[in-house]
Amino acid sequence: MIRAHTVDQVRAAEALLLAELPEGALMQRAAHGLAYAVLDFLGSAYGRRVVLLVGSGDNGGDALYAGVVLARRGVQVEAWLLSEQAHAGGVAALRAVGGRVVRLDTPLVPRGYSTSFRPDVVVDGIVGIGGRPGLRPNAVAALAALEGIPVVAVDVPSGVDVDTGAVDGPHVTAALTVTFGTHKGCHLLDPAALACGALELVDIGLPEVEPVETTSTTEWASMEALQPADVAALLPRPGPASHKYTRGVVGIRAGSATYPGAGLLSVAGATCGLAGMVRYDGDPAVNDWVRDRHPEVVGAGRVQAWVVGSGSDTAAEQALRDSLADEVPVVVDADALAFADLARGRPAVLTPHAGELARMLGVDRAAVEAESLSFALRAAHEYDAVVLLKGRHTVIAEPGGRVRVTTSGTPWLATAGAGDVLGGVIGALLAGGLDPFDAASVGSWLHGAAATQAAAGGPIVASDVAAALPSLVAALIASLDTE
Known part of the structure; x- marks a missing residue:
């Protein structure tokens, strides 16, 4: 590390x-x-x-x-x-x-x-x-x-x-x-x-x-960048007696008739194999798409974590309220970020890009891009939640001043839908038992590393990142087992 x-x-x-x-x-x-x-x-x-x-x-x-x-x-x-x-x-x-x-x-x-x-x-x-x-x-x-x-x-x-x-x-x-x-x-x-x-x-x-703990809203107490061995050690792994429910069930409330692809990509990230089951409980207009492309995904039911907001359009607020009512960890992304104050103090991961965080804090996007750390810490403090600020080097901040920075990735990851996949991955890790800070930082590292693997130096689309995740996880686990 x-x-x-x-x-x-x-x-x-x-x-x-x-x-x-x-x-x-x-x-x-x-x-x-x-x-x-x-x-x-x-x-x-x-x-x-x-x-x-x-x-x-x-x-x-x-x-x-x-x-x-x-x-x-x-x-x-x-x-x-x-x-x-x-x-x-x-x-x-x-x-x-x-x-x-x-x-x-x-x-x-x-x-x-x-x-x-x-x-x-x-x-x-x-x-x-x-x-x-x-x-x-x-x-x-x-x-x-x-x-x-x-x-x-x-x-x-x-x-x-x-x-x-x-x-x-x-x-x-x-x-x-x-x-x-x-x-x-x-x-x-x-x-x-x-x-x-x-x-x-x-x-x-x-x-x-x-490091000394800080009460500042813009200064960090500790900062880390995970490396492959750290990620491998944090990954949830099934034991001999594990079954699909004990491995964690993640629910997806994403996508809409206007943006069905966002729901599909969120599901694709969640079905990377890190959780035992994925449930889709989003817009009915997206259900058939999900069933056709992800037959292992089931319908509504109890979950250990929710992923909410990607492409949810006007349904985002209600989807977030319904998810928070279950009192399980929540990934709040995209359209749902406009209502992130509902998740204040809950076990949640907020996943804005610079423009979204600027709207959440009422500042200019250029200011966020110029001082990503300060604004990520400010948002973590104001929303009392883990904040993952997407970027070339993604910043993950929690209210107490702990910070992790993701340095894995490739410039080709700047592609539509990549954030939807990331939300699904983080949700799977939350359902698998990681706390929000670990889930956000491990998920971000996996997302970047999978993109690098899939790109092999060239262009990719978001679905390529999701497809690369299982083999990446397998390689990480194998490297840990051989040490």
């Missing part, structure tokens, strides 16, 4: 480690890890060229000492100092091994810079985890002068919000981000995660710092 930590948590862990290490040892660990990551990125050392963009903090020191390692391996290294307070020891060490140091003292180009020195890689050591969103003009000018050259970011891409993943103003867009000790929120949360490129985690011996 990937666990991310806040800036305050990272600083607390670093303080504990620094108390045990000789002065400068922690920076050397980070610098060596960074240098070897850059060498791997370059593919060779001798004769390659690297420019270091160096700010005033320890992040710049990491870059300078990494430059020392690179220079000793035959790399031509040039450091552009963006501040008068650059790490003095790092500057001296780089000069001592033949590295070139220039200062960016105008908003245009560094003094002494020659356009003949075109680097293979730029190392972003402008600001670290203490930085604020946006960049100063001289940093923007430096990046503009080096446009088109791949960037390796030190710890985080400079200019992003480290805890929230928000972006406000100019920032670095990296091909690779080399981070130290632990992941940070911006590595998982869009839009900043888009700016990270590939991620490489360097172990510097950072001790674990336990």
Whole structure:
């Protein structure tokens, strides 16, 4: 499992480690890890060229000492100092091994810079985890002068919000981000995660710092990204004495004469095999479609979870009221989200995309897309329910501040009906016994991974995702059994 930590948590862990290490040892660990990551990125050392963009903090020191390692391996290294307070020891060490140091003292180009020195890689050591969103003009000018050259970011891409993943103003867009000790929120949360490129985690011996619960409506207490082994361990699995009822029964109230496909796709997601039975109790106009395509689905009756809202049109409110009356967990999607306040305080998973969440909170969609974490946490608090905010990196938040981010998936998953399948999968997991937070995060991971498997690098439609789920689940279980 990937666990991310806040800036305050990272600083607390670093303080504990620094108390045990000789002065400068922690920076050397980070610098060596960074240098070897850059060498791997370059593919060779001798004769390659690297420019270091160096700010005033320890992040710049990491870059300078990494430059020392690179220079000793035959790399031509040039450091552009963006501040008068650059790490003095790092500057001296780089000069001592033949590295070139220039200062960016105008908003245009560094003094002494020659356009003949075109680097293979730029190392972003402008600001670290203490930085604020946006960049100063001289940093923007430096990046503009080096446009088109791949960037390796030190710890985080400079200019992003480290805890929230928000972006406000100019920032670095990296091909690779080399981070130290632990992941940070911006590595998982869009839009900043888009700016990270590939991620490489360097172990510097950072001790674990336990997260502190928060009462904030927009700050997270803990953040995780499930990995295949985590998903496999959480999957509900039948035992020798299991039967269809003990494995869980999920009910679907989705689709309408106007949108019959939404009902069919919700059923398709629910019939992935993770629940023992699927019941369809939606619009009668969709019944024949369901029976024709999913003969294993039965009619109305008792269930352990409901999936409500996809394509329900004008029936969404009553369908949600009827489902909540059964006092079982509910997935609230699409048309039913307009009535999500009815589910407040219930065991529920609300599954909006950015536009739907914007309507639920009375804000602009662009604001939600810019700060997905903050608005997901706000909605979880206001509706007292688990909120799954769909996106490239889906955010799952619960009222207490726990957050999971789904990083599985493919851009081809942006296709009509994919959300209907997701709701069915989550409903099956709820019926199978998972709590809403686990059901939402496991269901989202499976949904993304099934899409990647089905796409195989090309386009897909939503029904392809549903069809890929059973084989994906089988592979996950097999991998767990062989460990």
